[in-house]
Amino acid sequence: MEQIIANGLYLGAQYALIALGLTLIFSLMNVLNFAHGQMYVLGGFVTYTVVSQFGLPFIVGLLASAAILAAVGAAIEKFLFAPVIKKSKREESTMLLAAGIAFFLDAVILLVFGEKQRGVPKILNGVLNWDFRIIMPYDRILIGVLAIAMIAGFILFMQYTKAGRAMRALAQDRMAAELMGVDVKRYSMIGFALGAMLAGLVGGLLVTITGINLGMGGPTSIKAFMMIMIGGAGVISGAIAGGFILGMMESIGLTLLAAYGDITYLVIFASLMIFLAIRPQGLMGKPWG
Amino acid sequence: MNTNRLIGVGAFLIAVFVIVPLLIATSGRWDFYYTLTSVALLAIASAGVWLTFYIGRINIGQGAYALAGGYVSAILVTKAGFNFWVTLPLAGLFCAGLAVLIGLPILRLRGVYFAMVTLVLTEVGRLSALALPVTNGAKGITSIPLPGELSIFGLTLIPDFATLQNPKLAFYLAAVFLMVACYAALYRIVNSRLGHLCRSLQQNEELSASIGVNTAYLRVLTYSISSFFGGIAGAMFVAISQSIYPSSFQVADSVNFMLNCFLGGLGYVFGPMLGTLMLYFGWDLLFTTGRYQLLIYSSLLIILMLVLPNGVLSLFERKGGRK
Amino acid sequence: MTPILQVRGVTKRFGGLTANNDISFDVAEGEILSVIGPNGAGKSTLFKLIASFLKTTSGEVLFRGNRISNLAPHKVAQMGVVRTFQETTIFRSMTVRENIIVAHHLRSKASLLGFFLGTAQARADETEFGASADDIIEFLGMEAIRDELASNLPQGHLRALGMAIGLATNPTVLLLDEPFAGMNHDETMRMVSLVRRLRDERGVTVLLVEHDMPAVMKISDRIVVINFGEKIAEGTPAEIQSNEKVIEAYLGSEDAAIGM
Ligand SMILES: Nc1ncnc2c1ncn2[C@@H]1O[C@H](COP(=O)(O)OP(=O)(O)O)[C@@H](O)[C@H]1O
Numbered sequence: 001m002e003q004i005i006a007n008g009l010y011l012g013a014q015y016a017l018i019a020l021g022l023t024l025i026f027s028l029m030n031v032l033n034f035a036h037g038q039m040y041v042l043g044g045f046v047t048y049t050v051v052s053q054f055g056l057p058f059i060v061g062l063l064a065s066a067a068i069l070a071a072v073g074a075a076i077e078k079f080l081f082a083p084v085i086k087k088s089k090r091e092e093s094t095m096l097l098a099a100g101i102a103f104f105l106d107a108v109i110l111l112v113f114g115e116k117q118r119g120v121p122k123i124l125n126g127v128l129n130w131d132f133r134i135i136m137p138y139d140r141i142l143i144g145v146l147a148i149a150m151i152a153g154f155i156l157f158m159q160y161t162k163a164g165r166a167m168r169a170l171a172q173d174r175m176a177a178e179l180m181g182v183d184v185k186r187y188s189m190i191g192f193a194l195g196a197m198l199a200g201l202v203g204g205l206l207v208t209i210t211g212i213n214l215g216m217g218g219p220t221s222i223k224a225f226m227m228i229m230i231g232g233a234g235v236i237s238g239a240i241a242g243g244f245i246l247g248m249m250e251s252i253g254l255t256l257l258a259a260y261g262d263i264t265y266l267v268i269f270a271s272l273m274i275f276l277a278i279r280p281q282g283l284m285g286k287p288w289g
Numbered sequence: 290m291n292t293n294r295l296i297g298v299g300a301f302l303i304a305v306f307v308i309v310p311l312l313i314a315t316s317g318r319w320d321f322y323y324t325l326t327s328v329a330l331l332a333i334a335s336a337g338v339w340l341t342f343y344i345g346r347i348n349i350g351q352g353a354y355a356l357a358g359g360y361v362s363a364i365l366v367t368k369a370g371f372n373f374w375v376t377l378p379l380a381g382l383f384c385a386g387l388a389v390l391i392g393l394p395i396l397r398l399r400g401v402y403f404a405m406v407t408l409v410l411t412e413v414g415r416l417s418a419l420a421l422p423v424t425n426g427a428k429g430i431t432s433i434p435l436p437g438e439l440s441i442f443g444l445t446l447i448p449d450f451a452t453l454q455n456p457k458l459a460f461y462l463a464a465v466f467l468m469v470a471c472y473a474a475l476y477r478i479v480n481s482r483l484g485h486l487c488r489s490l491q492q493n494e495e496l497s498a499s500i501g502v503n504t505a506y507l508r509v510l511t512y513s514i515s516s517f518f519g520g521i522a523g524a525m526f527v528a529i530s531q532s533i534y535p536s537s538f539q540v541a542d543s544v545n546f547m548l549n550c551f552l553g554g555l556g557y558v559f560g561p562m563l564g565t566l567m568l569y570f571g572w573d574l575l576f577t578t579g580r581y582q583l584l585i586y587s588s589l590l591i592i593l594m595l596v597l598p599n600g601v602l603s604l605f606e607r608k609g610g611r612k
Numbered sequence: 613m614t615p616i617l618q619v620r621g622v623t624k625r626f627g628g629l630t631a632n633n634d635i636s637f638d639v640a641e642g643e644i645l646s647v648i649g650p651n652g653a654g655k656s657t658l659f660k661l662i663a664s665f666l667k668t669t670s671g672e673v674l675f676r677g678n679r680i681s682n683l684a685p686h687k688v689a690q691m692g693v694v695r696t697f698q699e700t701t702i703f704r705s706m707t708v709r710e711n712i713i714v715a716h717h718l719r720s721k722a723s724l725l726g727f728f729l730g731t732a733q734a735r736a737d738e739t740e741f742g743a744s745a746d747d748i749i750e751f752l753g754m755e756a757i758r759d760e761l762a763s764n765l766p767q768g769h770l771r772a773l774g775m776a777i778g779l780a781t782n783p784t785v786l787l788l789d790e791p792f793a794g795m796n797h798d799e800t801m802r803m804v805s806l807v808r809r810l811r812d813e814r815g816v817t818v819l820l821v822e823h824d825m826p827a828v829m830k831i832s833d834r835i836v837v838i839n840f841g842e843k844i845a846e847g848t849p850a851e852i853q854s855n856e857k858v859i860e861a862y863l864g865s866e867d868a869a870i871g872m
């Protein structure tokens with residue numbers, strides 16, 4: 001039991017970080033970022049390159065992932081999304097653009113990093129064993145704690161900095177924010193960069209545990225979509241809740257349902273459908289439609 | 290139907306049923322049959338996606354239904370000894386029924402929410418195929434026999450494909466026939482009251498309800514027709530490749546179905562067919578670029594979105610143009 | 613004679629806000645009844661409750677003695693209670709005629725499958741809808757814009773189209789939410805006489821929400837006044853004009869002067 005909760009928390013923290021980035025982008029520009037999983041993978045590969053190829057410390061890799069992904073995010077927003085949003089008549093357009101970008105990032109990752117699974121050496125050795133009730137390697141604990149710290153950092157940033165407040169205003173009501181004098185263009189770009197950076201950071205964190213490969217992008221995006229549907233799209237608390245709920249469900253499912261084969265996600269999806277039938281806006285989302 | 294349209298349809302039928310086979314026979318490029326057969330079948334699945342667009346829903350879940358249809362046919366043929374031609378409509382009906390169950394809750398969602406949930410559905414389809422005992426997991430179902438003879442009262446309607454000299458041609462003809470039938474049905478749907486009601490739903494669901502349209506029913510009906518198309522396309526595909534795996538239809542396929550519709554134009558019944566042809570051939574042509582194929586393909590897509598964010602056929606859009 | 617529509621103690625809360633509080637009144641068959649009140653008083657909410665686009669918190673609405681509140685909205689429309697919208701809503705990318713034809717849905721005798729197959733009944737239906745749409749177009753004097761795309765129409769025509777859509781459903785009770793908004797004086801007076809004819813010639817019972825007081829006084833048989841979600845008065849135009857409470861709460865306030 002304790003083991004399931006510990007695993008769930010560890011997974012949930014990673015998931016929440018991914019969902020936070022996705023939901024931030026969604027709330028600021030109403031864009032469903034299909035490429036979010038690819039950004040995560042790219043972040044993993046950057047850390048891998050810095051740590052395993054260049055032999056630099058893990059923290060440098062993590063910072064490099066954050067910086068590069070933020071730059072990639074900012075560029076994608078400025079040169080791709082902003083112009084398309086301006087010209088397009090339907091919301092499908094940005095979705096297709098996002099799909100195109102997902103394919104593009106996949107292609108780039110394939111060309112630059114190849115198809116192989118990559119990992120970095122363990123950053124911490126040893127395993128915590130609490131009475132055989134919780135068994136967890138120290139590196140997982142460290143990564144989990146780092147992820148939670150980042151979530152806290154993100155919340156503080158959104159609450160207390162000028163940029164954070166501007167973005168929250170933007171997410172609430174674009175028009176009103178513009179009237180209040182928020183530089184919409186600038187903060188859309190910053191928000192996108194921040195969202196991409198979060199995805200990259202999680203990639204950098206998880207490459208130390210699970211490694212990284214090209215095929216992880218799509219499934220990661222899909223998990224992120226599930227999380228924000230659970231929590232309510234565009235809501236920060238919803239993303240965090242969705243992340244931890246999915247992490248917990250996965251952890252429970254993998255333990256309890258193992259006997260029936262790999263049906264965890266089937267069960268999760270079925271529950272999600274029932275849940276959405278009752279509450280289409282998710283846990284924390286605003287009612288709509 | 291006016292004469293212009295009749296001539297157009299006649300020309301199309303002659304082209305696909307007579308001219309293409311003649312051209313292929315003279316040029317000896319038999320591999321084209323496979324390409325064109327694939328295009329025809331993918332165009333059927335895309336037609337389904339287009340129909341969901343028509344009620345104002347972005348459907349990225351068609352891969353799940355193609356997969357389900359494929360498995361239904363494969364299982365019925367290999368495990369229960371059914372004739373393939375019987376399993377074809379059964380696969381479609383199975384998917385239509387499944388779509389009712391899934392559609393009831395999810396069709397209440399709109400916009401990106403519906404898109405997200407259908408995308409997840411595709412992935413769940415793959416995971417189910419991996420996990421369920423009847424689908425044989427990652428190994429999939431292989432060595433599926435070719436479609437057998439279909440006869441009614443001793444009259445052979447379709448010969449046994451295994452006995453044919455040229456099953457490629459037979460598959461091509463079958464697939465194109467199916468495609469023509471599906472698009473004819475789609476055309477009728479769109480141009481009958483059902484289509485008008487769908488358009489009313491797309492433009493204003495609330496008003497639609499206030500003129501007495503049972504919107505929930507109409508949405509589910511349309512979605513299940515759309516999934517029927519996905520199911521039969523998947524089943525036919527499996528008959529051709531004689532095998533099916535959990536990865537036979539996945540997220541990328543669902544996204545491509547959506548791209549086909551969008552590229553061809555959402556206002557035109559034949560848009561998805563055109564879009565499928567363009568994307569499939571585009572992808573095939575890029576095959577020669579080897580490892581840069583995906584890079585060039587995705588770059589082209591992105592550029593296309595930058596230049597024509599409202600679809601290729603928006604180039605020809607009249608003011609207030611439709612169909 | 614039992615009233616055609618009975619609103620009985622209807623209450624609607626949105627979270628903490630009570631938009632309608634225990635509102636009751638009856639509507640007689642063939643009556644033109646206006647609901648007036650300042651902005652935000654809860655008039656549109658009341659119409660949505662009657663047409664069952666919202667669920668009541670408590671209370672009920674009866675149509676010919678049968679409960680219609682909290683049914684699916686299309687069912688209520690099927691029974692003959694049809695609502696038009698305050699925000700002009702039309703099917704934007706259809707022409708005026710197509711808008712009206714599609715709104716004939718309730719009158720179809722053929723099934724959807726019948727329409728798909730193009731059966732004799734379906735074709736007869738289509739012919740009938742076309743003819744009826746042309747009737748409505750003529751009735752509302754919209755011949756000139758028959759084949760115009762709805763999204764290209766100016767505000768005044770949009771209102772008329774909204775009404776045409778409502779008419780096409782062959783309603784017994786038609787709820788018009790601000791049908792004259794955005795119209796100039798002449799257009800309004802023309803619509804007033806149209807609403808009259810609707811009742812006189814077609815026997816439609818009309819409920820309307822309007823801010824244009826001269827028009828309301830002219831057109832209504834009776835008026836219901838609501839303020840802050842409560843009914844504060846009910847009576848003939850003459851009674852309402854001399855009602856102290858109304859004058860105080862509504863007609864006398866500055867809101868009335870600016871017409872809201
Ligand atoms: N869906 C809703 N959710 C929350 N509050 C609402 C909703 N619809 C209306 N209201 C509130 O109910 C009150 C009455 O609104 P409404 O019926 O539109 O007024 P009126 O039509 O008389 O101007 C307003 O304060 C409005 O903000």
Ligand SMILES: [Mg+2]
Pocket residue numbers: 655656657698
């Ligand atoms: Mg109102």
